[in-house]
Amino acid sequence: MNRQPYPSDLSDKEWAILAPWIPAAKAGGRPRRIDMREVVNAIFYVIKGGIQWRMLPHEFPKWQTIYYYYNTWRKSGLWREWNRLLREKVRVVAGHEATPSAASVDSQTVKTTEKGGHAALMVASALRVASGSF
Numbered sequence: 001m002n003r004q005p006y007p008s009d010l011s012d013k014e015w016a017i018l019a020p021w022i023p024a025a026k027a028g029g030r031p032r033r034i035d036m037r038e039v040v041n042a043i044f045y046v047i048k049g050g051i052q053w054r055m056l057p058h059e060f061p062k063w064q065t066i067y068y069y070y071n072t073w074r075k076s077g078l079w080r081e082w083n084r085l086l087r088e089k090v091r092v093v094a095g096h097e098a099t100p101s102a103a104s105v106d107s108q109t110v111k112t113t114e115k116g117g118h119a120a121l122m123v124a125s126a127l128r129v130a131s132g133s134f
Helices: 012-021 036-049 063-076 078-093 118-131
Strands: none
Touching (some): 012 036, 012 078, 036 063, 063 078
C-alpha cells in the first residue's frame, strides 16, 4: 500500500485473517495484477463512507474494477459466507460453540395491527365524512 491509510482500511492482522478466503484468479486467464487488499479496502471505503462507487478516490483501483469484485462476491454469496466464518471464529475465541444452540425472542414487541389497521382507519374516515368535518 503506497498511500496514507483510511480509517476503513483493514489492519495487517485483519488482512491476514481475510486473505486466505479471497477467491483465486480464474484458471486459464491472465494472472491477476490487482492488489486484492486494495480491492477490499476500497469496498469498505465505499460502504463505510456511504459514497457512490464513482466517487472512490483516485489512489484506489478503478471504481469499475472494485464494483465488479463487490458485485461478483455479493451474487455468489461470498460476503454472507465470510460473515458466517468470521462470526464462528469470534465465537470460538470467546469460548463458545461455533454456532449458537439457542435463540431468544423478545415478547415485548409493540402490536400495531391489533385493530386491523386499514379497517380502523376506514371507519374513522367514514365517520369524519358523515359528520361533515373534513
